[in-house]
Amino acid sequence: MKKGATKNNPGSGVSGGQSPSWTLPQVLLATGGKLVAGTTEAGFLRVCTDSRGIEPGDLFVALRGENFDGHAYLGQAVEKGAAGLVVETIPEKRPPVPVVLVADTLRALGDLAAFRRSLIPKLRVLAMTGSCGKTTVKEMVAAILAGKHKVLKTQGNFNNLIGLPLSLLPVEFHHDFAVLEMGMNQPGEIARLTEIADPDIACITNVQDAHLAGLSDISGVARAKGELFAGLKASGRLVVNIDDQKVLEIAKQCRQGKITFGRGPKADIRGLRLRSLGERGMAFTLRIGGNEARVKIKGLGAHNVQNALAAAGMAHAAGVRFTDIVAGLERFAPFANRLQVQRLSGGIRLVNDAYNANPSSVLAALATLHQMDQSHKKVVILGDMLELGQQSVAAHQGIGREVARLGFDGLLAVGEFAESLVAAAWQGGMSRQQAMFFTNKEQVSTWLREGIAVGFLQPGDWVLVKGSRGMRMETITHDLLEK
Secondary structure, eight states, X not given: OOTTOOSSSOOOSOOSSOOOOEEXXXXXXXXXXXXXXXXXXXXXXXXXXXXXXOOTTOEEEOOBOSSXXXXXXXXXXXXXXXXXXXXXXXXXXXXXXXXXXXXXXXXXXXXXXXXXXXXXXXXXXXXXXXXSSXXXXXXXXXXXXXXXXXXXXXXXXXXXXXXXXXXXXXXXTTOOEEEEEOOOSSTTHHHXXXXXXXXXXXEEOOOOSOSHHHHSXXXXXXXXXXXXXXXXXXXXXXXXXXXXXXXXXXXHTOOXXXXXXXXXXXXXXXXXXXXXXXXXXXXEEEEETTEEEEEEESOOSHHHHHHHHHHHHHHHHTTOOHHHHHHHHHHOOOOTTSSEEEEOTTSOEEEEEOSOOOHHHHHHHHHHHHTSOTTSOEEEEEEOOOSOGGGHHHHHHHHHHHHHHHTOSXXXXXXXXXXXXXXXXXXXXXXXXXXXXXXXXXHHHHHHHHHHHTTSSOTTOEEEEEOOGGGOTHHHHHHHHHO
């Protein structure tokens, strides 16, 4: 674990170049902190939360987490050149730099980001959340806007109470747009992120059964995601998934202007005549008002067309021309480990979707693989879907039944719920030779290598790898690609 990182967001430090310089009075004004050491003449280049990433002139914010405490590294931060510290407790040995005392350093980090955002009046912030697709939508929106504008975007999935501020803090006066992803697993998190980012345009991609452990049920998920729409300024615009009843219900309670997207005839942004291009992606007709064009995207599956419609809706709300929206969608490149097709040395096609998983995204991945060519074998490798609470066993059983129903040639499962998943696949008609569960990922990799060696998997066959972030299923994909 990195110092100053969280379990959900490993890493920190501000990337993308130096931010506009901070003065100590600005820091005090933004955080409401008290200066307990040093003088107000100090200034800072960046805000940093990882003591190992400190560069001379940085302001170090000492965060606390379950497995770390940045206050233990104040001395190291100063040694590396930190020009100031933001702390919750005054250090026993006063350092030779300004020290700002605050009640909560995590809140102070968000307040610093909110202050930076407020200094750039021309900046327009586009924010998205949702159970599935938010990172892909973020990347699509950024690809559209980057054609003619200066764009700051969330790096990776830095979308929580640490990550979003760190994504927003590097904003410069030349930026036209900030495209920010918002994640959560507890009520109130999206509300705080919305307060920090102060979005102009907001989208909830969908509401599905994810993070149930912290939110009880899908209604709890809807309320938590709805905090984005509820917190949006009156002059903001909502981009609404007309195909998702939960999102529609949230939007009906809001008075801001709305743009809808979806497959139905009532949507402002429509997707028509979808066609799979195999491993090259999807083709569809995009219709916005009287404009219509055939679009090819590099994302696999019908759900990525829905993501493209969400991105088109956000760009349209921002005033982007239709032709630029089309060009941007076709520039989009899939994010690593998200339905990414990679070739193994033997010609086997690996569908690397190892980044994360919940029941809805797994079903979408299974449907996507099922639609690929029917002349080759298809094997599914699944890790646990985490944070589902009391629904965990039932959710995994449902996935096992779906794997069997779709007629896949093999199922390999690993994790706490792997046996439940595989047992449901057996009940659905898969044999014990077709569906197997394993105690660890090394066993899965070994079985696959042996299966390739004996010819069970041939050139052109498909292998899908998917699981929740905590399962780190990319270790299997890395093993396959290397060996």
